[in-house]
Amino acid sequence: MKIFSNYQIIAQIFESSNSLVYRANRRHDNQPVILKVLKEDYPTPAELTRYKQEYEITRCLNIDGVIRAYDLQKYQNTLAIVLEDFGGESLDITLKYRKLSLPEFLAIAIKITKTLGEIHAANVIHKDINPANIVWNLKTDILKIIDFGISTVFTRENPIIKNPNILEGTLAYMSPEQTGRMNRVLEYTTDFYSLGATFYRILTGYLPFDTSDALELVHCHLAKQPLPPHELDPNIPKVVSNLIVKLLAKTAEERYQSAFGIAADLEECLRQFQICGEIADFPLAQQDFSDRLSIPQKLYGRDREIETLLSNFARIPEENSSEEQTRKCVEMILVSGYSGIGKSVLVQELYKPITARRGYFISGKFEQLQRNIPYSAIAAAFRSLIQQILAEDEAQLLEWRKKLLAAFGSNGQAIIDVIPEVQLIVGPQPPIQQLEPMEAQIRFNLVFQKFVRVFCQSSHPLVIFLDDLQWADAASLKSIELMLTDEQMKYLLLIAAYRDNEVSPTHPSILTLNRLEKEGVILNRITLAPLAAPQIAQLIADTLHSNIELVEPLAELIYRKTSGNPFFVNEFLKTIYQENLLKFDWQQRCWVWDIPQINALGITENVVDLLIDKLKKIPEAPQQALLLAACIGNRFDLKTLSIVCEKSLTDTFVDLLPAIQSGLIQPTSSLETTLNNPIDASLIILNYKFQHDRVQQAAYALIDDNHKQTVHLKIGRLLLASTLSDGQEENIFAIVDHLNKGKNLIASKAEKVHLSQLNLKAGYKAKESTAYTAAREYFISANKFFLEIYGKGKIIIKWL
Structure with a gap:
């Protein structure tokens, strides 16, 4: 098959849903190569971007254990990557005809782990470690990691909830945080979970969780424990089994923290086996050290509040339950507290039970600088729901279309005027009849209630989270009232968070809530207080892998400076780490700090002032870009910002990179190419949000x-x-x-x-x-x- 005149095809060696992979020889020097070609004649922009990204990241990684990328070439309307051929085949193929012995497993596990450590040292997170992406030449014993198509060069990412069918990566090997349904950011430890799933498959011949249902598989990653490998196969030593189970921990802080620590334990296992023919138990992770500051993302001091939240969700009736017949109205949870106190991350604790019920979680945020935009947060929440639904298969989409059209009647345009994306499901709708304002309001209210009811079913309950209710517009408050007073609405939980220190008894939001309570609506209130000193001490002890007694002086200083505000505590720790006042001492194998030096730094007791100081240290161009972004809103897009900056998309993206790397802003979409011809195009990200309102506030305050x-x-x-x-x-x-x-x-x-x-x-x-x-x-x-x-x-x- 002739694909390129410069290459002679020898054989097709792999075919996926997106790619064809060939073994070939380069004609001018007879060099063996691998050609990876996009399968479709007219690939999507996302597929082209993924190939471009894979080539760019791979060619920059000068690591022996990573496949080398020679070239990216255009072929007709598609792309091909020219890669090194060292005569290997994927472990996925090898495992189909050959079971590895324990020493073989340990030897290649050490190779994989060390290469992964080098990848992380180059500030790349792979995000798709699995047997298909590990290539091994049995004869030469050379092993390399391939396929960096969804990898990231950012140290942290904030995955969003998507339909499981369109998640990037290989779902059977995907970490809980990578699914977007866990209140955790994605860091390099996501690869350790995938590594654990890979080791599990190699040793046992099984996946940790064996189901073909995508949403059920996501729930397994979030909430279920796999059977330990030694219980599947008694020939697997218990310590090796425990090592794999540790890698498969649900939360990043419970896993290994470094590839160095994993490799050290694997090497000890191999050493014992080579000497004794067996492996005795020994304490794991004794050499697991990392000089990266990684603050645990679990919630401290919120056990009672989490229990309240979960019990409220549990009251949404199951299908055919007795409560289904008796529940009269929707309940609402109000989460109040100061900015940075942790309201949003508390609410995200619901991801796990919502996934178990096959429900939908959607969220929107009211903005201080955009209070005049009607329905802004509610429209944003339902836009995200529409995106999840659009990723479902054609049969499911047709069902949604029928249900929505039945709910709309002839008034669908009333909803499309507020949420234009709905038209992508139902198609264009007839113009609505012009009515007097009072009649138009009544019509909208009825259509809106019917619209929401479509998504609230016993088989898939709906949770709506609206953040910063103190900035809600009047139309949104009315919509909240409509949802809460609709007696036909059964499978909905509405959650709103607000800053109780920024509202008075006469604030519109408070007046609305008081009125609803008088009407009999059940309002469940959760008030978040600052963390107590012992809780901050525990957080710092966990962060620095130390005991509470040792960190107590540092904890007292941080508590005094931050008044127990969790966001401020995190920013304080990051600041002293960046200023090299908190550092890992490799000789002592522990974290060290100097209280007098930290005091001398003069860190302010106001988090906005701290963030302003941080922003001032960013180079001028990125700083100006952030200031203008703060004027646009908490969420902003690159196209708008580039217009405001009067720069190209690429130049504006480059300006934002320092802010992304430092965590001040977070991308909310994937990489894209700037041109139709991806070979010549630059890679950019179009959508962002500020890490926190306080960051936006600090940037705006600099103007x-x-x-x-x-x-x-x-x-x-x-x-x-x-x-x-x-x-x-x-x-x-x-x-x-x-x-x-x-x-x-x-x-x-x-x-x-x-x-x-x-x-x-x-x-x-x-x-x-x-x-x-x-x-x-x-x-x-x-x-x-x-x-x-x-x-x-x-x-x-x-x-x-």
Whole structure:
């Protein structure tokens, strides 16, 4: 089969759903090579990006145990990677016809582990360690790791919930945190879990969990313990079995913390077997040291709150249960506490039971700088649900379409006006009849309730989490009321978090909640207090793998500085680590610190000031990019930011890299290419969020108050200029909000007229969505500009 004129194909050696792999010879020098070709004639942009990423990362890893990448070539409409051929085959193939002896296993396990350690030392997380991606030449005993298509060069990632059918990686070997359904970020220890699953398969011949149901497999990774290998095969020494079980721990902090520690234990096992012919038990992980600061992500001091949360979810009735018939209304959980106290991570403890019930968890966040955008958090939550549903198979999608169309009747456009992505499931809907405001509100309320009910079923309950309720708009508060008072809604749990120190008894959110309580709605309240000193001492002891007595002076200092705020505690630890005041001493094999030096650093007792200092140390271009991003919102996209920065997508992405690596912002989407031709294209990430509100607040605070109006006006103008007329409606609220913040700097009469028209357009859009409070604000703004231009006595906009 002729693919390239420069290569002679010898044989096809592998075929997956995406790729064809050939063994070939390069014609000009007869060099053996592997050709990995995208299978489809017209591959998706994601597939092209993955090949580009695999080539770029592989060619940069100059490691003996990693396959070498020679070239990336275009073939017709697809791509091919030219790779080293050292005569090996994947362990996945080898295991089909050959069972490895214990010493063979230990020898190759040591090789795999050491290579993985070198990969991590090069700041790469593989994310897809499994037997198919480990190639071994039995004759030469050379072993190499391949396939870096979903690897990352970032030290931490924050996976999001996706449909299990579209998760990147090999699900049978995937760590719990990589599924996106665990309240943990993804770090290099994710590869240790996959390594444990790989060792399990090699030694026992079985996978840790054997099921073809994707969601059930995810739940197994989250909540079930695999049978220890020695119980499957009594010939497997118990200490080897324990080593694998440790690698397969559900939480990263319970696994090995370094490839060095894993290899040391494997080498001890091999040494004993070679000398004695057997392996005696010995304490594991005695040589497991790492100089990376890794703060445990488990929750400290929240046992009672977690129990309250889980018991509330457990009250959602099961199918055909007696409670199903008696439950009269939806319950709501209110989680309150200061910023950084851990409200969001507490709520994420529900991921495990939700997955067990095959339910859906969706979330949205209200934003301080975008309070005028109606339904912002609710629309964001349901957008994520639509994305999960769109990944289901055609038969399931058809069922959803039928259910939604039945719920909508002729009024589907009312929902599409608020959540445009719904149209991707149901298709275009007929225009809705124009009604008087009161009638339009009633119609929207009924359609919205029916829409939500579609997703709330006994077979898949729905949990909606709305963060920062203190910044909710009036339309969103009304929608919350609709969900909670709908007697036909049974399988829904609504959770809202808010900062109780930022609301008064007359705050709109509090008034709404009080009214609901009077109407008989069950509100379950969880108030999070700061961590106590002993809890902080335990966190620090766990972080530094030390005992509480040794860390107590450091813990007391941190408690005094942070007042027990978990986010501040984490940032404090990161700061003294980055300043080299907390470091790992390889001679003593322990962490060391100097209290007087830490005190002398003069770390502020205000977390925002600490973050401002951190931001100031970033180079100027990345710092400016972050400042502008803070003006856009807690979540922002690269296209908008590049417009605001007046730079290319690639240059703007490069500016953001220091902020990503330092954890100030987190990507919320995968790598993409900037051009249709991926060989010449750059790799970029389009979507981001700030690590925390406090980071956004710190970045925004760096902009001089007198300059903020100028920045917002500039952003508004650039967004307006770059948005085509047919796209203005979708972005109208963001554009108008920025321009309104800078309205005092507008001198041109023509621009004032245009801004008045834009406010009018935003008002009409809000009115169509029955967000009348927001509509009124936009109409008032439009009228003010109108009066400024034409003076009193002129026509007042009739919608006021």
